[in-house]
Amino acid sequence: MSELLYYDLKDSAGVAPGLATQVCRELGRRIVAGHFPEGSLIDDENKLCTRFGVSKSVVREAIKLLVGKGLLEVRRGSGTRVRRRASWNLLDDDVLAWHQGIEPKPEFLRQLMDVRQMVEPNAAGWAAKTATPEQIEDIRNAQHDMEQAASIQDFVVADALFHRSVLRAANNEVLIALEGVIFSALLSSIKVTNSDPRENKRSLPLHRQVLKAIEAHDSEGASSAMREHLADTYERLAGALPDFNAKRGAKLQGE
Amino acid sequence: MSELLYYDLKDSAGVAPGLATQVCRELGRRIVAGHFPEGSLIDDENKLCTRFGVSKSVVREAIKLLVGKGLLEVRRGSGTRVRRRASWNLLDDDVLAWHQGIEPKPEFLRQLMDVRQMVEPNAAGWAAKTATPEQIEDIRNAQHDMEQAASIQDFVVADALFHRSVLRAANNEVLIALEGVIFSALLSSIKVTNSDPRENKRSLPLHRQVLKAIEAHDSEGASSAMREHLADTYERLAGALPDFNAKRGAKLQGE
DNA sequence: ACAAATAAAACATCAGATGTTTAGTATCTC
DNA sequence: GAGATACTAAACATCTGATGTTTTATTTGT
Numbered sequence: 001m002s003e004l005l006y007y008d009l010k011d012s013a014g015v016a017p018g019l020a021t022q023v024c025r026e027l028g029r030r031i032v033a034g035h036f037p038e039g040s041l042i043d044d045e046n047k048l049c050t051r052f053g054v055s056k057s058v059v060r061e062a063i064k065l066l067v068g069k070g071l072l073e074v075r076r077g078s079g080t081r082v083r084r085r086a087s088w089n090l091l092d093d094d095v096l097a098w099h100q101g102i103e104p105k106p107e108f109l110r111q112l113m114d115v116r117q118m119v120e121p122n123a124a125g126w127a128a129k130t131a132t133p134e135q136i137e138d139i140r141n142a143q144h145d146m147e148q149a150a151s152i153q154d155f156v157v158a159d160a161l162f163h164r165s166v167l168r169a170a171n172n173e174v175l176i177a178l179e180g181v182i183f184s185a186l187l188s189s190i191k192v193t194n195s196d197p198r199e200n201k202r203s204l205p206l207h208r209q210v211l212k213a214i215e216a217h218d219s220e221g222a223s224s225a226m227r228e229h230l231a232d233t234y235e236r237l238a239g240a241l242p243d244f245n246a247k248r249g250a251k252l253q254g255e
Numbered sequence: 256m257s258e259l260l261y262y263d264l265k266d267s268a269g270v271a272p273g274l275a276t277q278v279c280r281e282l283g284r285r286i287v288a289g290h291f292p293e294g295s296l297i298d299d300e301n302k303l304c305t306r307f308g309v310s311k312s313v314v315r316e317a318i319k320l321l322v323g324k325g326l327l328e329v330r331r332g333s334g335t336r337v338r339r340r341a342s343w344n345l346l347d348d349d350v351l352a353w354h355q356g357i358e359p360k361p362e363f364l365r366q367l368m369d370v371r372q373m374v375e376p377n378a379a380g381w382a383a384k385t386a387t388p389e390q391i392e393d394i395r396n397a398q399h400d401m402e403q404a405a406s407i408q409d410f411v412v413a414d415a416l417f418h419r420s421v422l423r424a425a426n427n428e429v430l431i432a433l434e435g436v437i438f439s440a441l442l443s444s445i446k447v448t449n450s451d452p453r454e455n456k457r458s459l460p461l462h463r464q465v466l467k468a469i470e471a472h473d474s475e476g477a478s479s480a481m482r483e484h485l486a487d488t489y490e491r492l493a494g495a496l497p498d499f500n501a502k503r504g505a506k507l508q509g510e
Numbered sequence: 511a512c513a514a515a516t517a518a519a520a521c522a523t524c525a526g527a528t529g530t531t532t533a534g535t536a537t538c539t540c
Numbered sequence: 541g542a543g544a545t546a547c548t549a550a551a552c553a554t555c556t557g558a559t560g561t562t563t564t565a566t567t568t569g570t
Contacts, residue, residue: 015330018553020319044520055555057312060521064275064316068323068349076273076521077563090432091346094323111427118377126369172366174436177345181429273522299551310524315552331552332532 127169382424
C-alpha cells in the first residue's frame with residue numbers, strides 16, 4: 001500500500017513545510033509511536049538543536065506546535081515532558097495522521113470504529129434532511145467514482161470522499177471537525193482488510209443505498225443503510241483482527 | 256455569571272502562561288469572535304510585535320500555536336491570513352473555550368447540542384457496559400454534588416463533572432476527546448437558560464436515572480435516560496432562543 | 511538532621527543580522 | 541500596446557548570542 005496521506009484529501013495549500021513543521025512531525029510521530037513513556041522528559045532544547053541540526057527558534061516553534069496539540073507540556077526551569085495520552089488532542093488531524101505511521105492497534109481501531117458507528121448514521125440521517133442539491137451532487141460523484149475505480153487506490157480515495165461528502169452534507173460545523181476520525185479509521189481499516197479488491201466491492205450496494213435514501217430525503221433510510229454498511233465493516237475487522245473486540249466490556253486493569 | 260472556565264475542570268498544571276500563550280489567546284479570541292473576515296491578512300510580525308509589546312520570537316510562537324489549531328495559515332513572503340472557519344479545529348479545547356468569550360450564537364449552540372444528543376446517549380450506554388467500580392463511584396459523586404449544590408456555580412460544576420464522568424466511563428479514548436464539546440455546550444446552555452436555579456433542579460431526576468441504569472449495567476436504560484435528559488435541555492433552549500432551530504432543514508444560501 | 515544559601519540546568523525573552531519567497535511595479539522588447 | 545523580463549519592497553524563515561527567571565539539586569553551616 002502506497003503512502004496515501006490524509007493531506008491528499010485536504011484542501012491545504014501545497015506549500016513546502018518549514019523546518020519547524022518538519023521537526024514537529026518527526027517528534028510527533030515518535031511520541032505517538034510510543035517511543036517515550038508518559039510523563040518522561042524529552043531532550044532539552046540544545047540537544048534537540050544538535051540532533052535535528054536546526055537553531056533554537058525552530059525547535060521552540062516545533063515544540064509550541066506539539067504543546068498546542070496536547071502532546072507536550074513545557075515547564076520552565078524543569079524541562080519538556082510528554083503528556084498522558086488521555087490529554088492528547090486525539091481528534092487533531094495531525095495527531096490522527098501520525099497514528100497512520102504505526103501499526104494499527106486493534107484496540108484503538110475498534111474505538112475509532114465505535115465512534116464512526118455513532119457518528120455516521122446520524123450524519124447520514126441529517127444529510128437526508130438538510131443536504132443542498134450541490135452537496136447531493138458531491139455524494140453522487142463520489143459514489144460514481146467508487147463504482148468506476150480502477151485501482152484499489154482510487155477506490156479508497158473515492159470511498160473517503162463519499163463519507164466526507166455525507167458528513168459535510170449534514171451541515172453541522174462540529175460534525176465536520178470529525179472528518180479526520182472517519183478518514184483515519186477508514187485508512188486503518190483498509191490496511192487491515194486490504195487483501196482482495198473484490199472484497200471491497202461488496203460495500204458498493206450499501207453505499208448506493210445511502211445515496212438513494214439521501215436523494216429521497218429519507219432520513220431513517222439513510223441512517224440505517226449507513227449503519228448496516230458500518231456494521232459490515234466492523235464484522236470484517238473483527239474477523240481479520242483477533243484482538244479487535246478483546247477488551248470490550250472487560251476493562252480490568254486500573255487506569 | 257462569573258468567569259467559569261473550561262480549564263477549571265481540567266487537570267492542567269496551574270502554571271502561569273508565557274507571553275506566547277497570552278498573545279495566542281488574545282489573537283485566538285479575536286479571530287473566533289469574527290473580527291477578521293475569512294482569508295484576510297492579519298498584521299505582519301513587526302506590527303504584532305509593537306502592538307503587543309513583545310519580541311518577534313514570542314509573536315512567531317503564538318502564531319505557530321494558532322496555525323496548529325487551524326485558525327491561521329502562514330505563507331512566506333505573502334503574509335499570515337485567517338483560514339476559512341470550516342478549516343478550524345473546532346474540537347480543540349482552546350478554540351471551543353474562546354467561543355465562550357462571545358455571545359453564544361443560536362445556530363452554533365444548536366449544532367453543539369445536536370452533537371451532544373448524538374454522543375452522550377451512546378456514551379452512557381457504553382458506560383453501563385464497561386464502567387469500572389471506580390468510574391461508577393465518580394459518577395455517583397458528581398450526582399451527589401449536584402443534589403447538594405448550594406450555588407448555581409457549584410451546580411454547573413457538578414453537572415459538568417457528571418457528564419464528564421459518564422463520558423470517561425465509556426472507556427473510549429476518542430470519545431474522551433469530545434469532552435470539550437460537551438462542556439462547551441453545557442456552559443453555553445447555562446448562559447442562555449440561566450434564569451432560575453429551581454429550573455435547573457428539574458434535571459436531577461433524569462441524572463439520577465442515568466446513574467441508576469449505569470450502576471445496574473443497563474445499557475438501554477442509560478441511553479434512553481440520557482437521551483431524555485438532553486431532549487429536555489434541547490426543548491428549554493429552543494424555548495429561550497428564538498433562532499435556535501431556525502436553519503434546521505432549510506439551508507438555502509450558498510456556502 | 512535540618513535549613514538556608516548556592517550552583518547548575520533549562521526554559522523565556524529579547525535584539526539584530528541575514529536569507530528566501532512572494533507580489534507588485536517598472537521596464538524592455540517586439 | 542501586449543507580453544515577457546527585471547527590479548524592488550514586503551514579509552516570513554532561520555540563525556546567533558546575550559540576558560533573565562524558574563526549578564532542581566547540591567552544598568554548607570549549625
